[in-house]
Amino acid sequence: VAMSTTGDKILDTALSKIGEKSLFTKELENALERNEVDLVVHSLKDLPTSLPPGFTIGAVCKRESPLDAVVFHPKNCGKTLSLLPEKSVIGTSSLRRAAQLKKKFPHLEFRDIRGNLNTRLKKLDEKEEFSAIILAAAGLKRMGWENRIGQLLSPEDCLYAVGQGALAVEVRAKDQEILNMVSALHDGETVLCCIAERAFMKRLEGGCSVPVAVSSTLKDGQLYLTGAVYSLDGSDSLKETMQTSVSYPQQNEDGPNDDVQHVGITARNVAGQAQEAAENLGVELASLLLSKGAKHILSVARQLNDAC
Numbered sequence: 001v002a003m004s005t006t007g008d009k010i011l012d013t014a015l016s017k018i019g020e021k022s023l024f025t026k027e028l029e030n031a032l033e034r035n036e037v038d039l040v041v042h043s044l045k046d047l048p049t050s051l052p053p054g055f056t057i058g059a060v061c062k063r064e065s066p067l068d069a070v071v072f073h074p075k076n077c078g079k080t081l082s083l084l085p086e087k088s089v090i091g092t093s094s095l096r097r098a099a100q101l102k103k104k105f106p107h108l109e110f111r112d113i114r115g116n117l118n119t120r121l122k123k124l125d126e127k128e129e130f131s132a133i134i135l136a137a138a139g140l141k142r143m144g145w146e147n148r149i150g151q152l153l154s155p156e157d158c159l160y161a162v163g164q165g166a167l168a169v170e171v172r173a174k175d176q177e178i179l180n181m182v183s184a185l186h187d188g189e190t191v192l193c194c195i196a197e198r199a200f201m202k203r204l205e206g207g208c209s210v211p212v213a214v215s216s217t218l219k220d221g222q223l224y225l226t227g228a229v230y231s232l233d234g235s236d237s238l239k240e241t242m243q244t245s246v247s248y249p250q251q252n253e254d255g256p257n258d259d260v261q262h263v264g265i266t267a268r269n270v271a272g273q274a275q276e277a278a279e280n281l282g283v284e285l286a287s288l289l290l291s292k293g294a295k296h297i298l299s300v301a302r303q304l305n306d307a308c
Helices: 026-033 095-104 117-126 137-142 176-185 188-204 272-291 294-307
Strands: 039-043 055-060 068-072 089-091 109-111 132-136 151-153 167-172 212-219 222-230 237-245
Touching: 026 039, 026 167, 055 176, 055 188, 068 137, 089 117, 095 109, 095 212, 095 222, 095 294, 117 132, 132 137, 167 176, 188 212, 188 222, 188 272, 222 272, 222 294, 237 272, 237 294, 272 294
Parallel strands: 089 109, 089 132
Antiparallel strands: 039 167, 055 167, 068 132, 068 151, 212 222, 222 237
């Protein structure tokens, strides 16, 4: 069942200005609630950290690359952002990308660009307005357009969005049969990384209207999470990294504990203690940034964005 959402329809306004938390999810959730569909598939980064009552993420699939990618206008083929001429215009609808890249590449200008992938690539190729645009690498790869990627931005260049690159399957929380069925799709490593990232975002009360960014890795039973907040122009920022152990055995306990949600995710086949550790890591990292002044940076960013 193909569906359009508010975010797909409003293409002349920056995402951060629409002021609606569930831009790409509401219509799908309405269909789920009316039993017209049994599960809906989202990009995890589009899902708010608090889901409406009665819903849960029943599966988080193995993550595609979470990195951001630069697609260049054909005349700039073979270049990188640092080699573009002074005042070149870069298209992105993301405050997070713009804030980080303005700081790193002060010679470039950043301008809003909206629309689905086809529309944005068409705007880039057919007009002279943009020298390059920034998109999620995952979307380009899934569409088979990997050859358009001119530069992949490492987390050192640009930390990514919470949940970027992962697909989420949302279901009715009480629908045991469907929950059981989709839980086979969970990828344990992706689940733990995304729980930590979502918990970080939730504690900060971040969203599209403020620049919040992350990077996470799981290695040898240790989960590493880097999180950052930025002012709109990138001049003010806070960034920290923390880690925690998530090497807990999966316990086969039948009972009510099966369906504990962690930031909206129900993962029956991932150890509960590991999920808890991941969630705590996100909360603690956010609390550390808040203690260093993140709230001020975010509230100024929110006010400026509302005023623009």
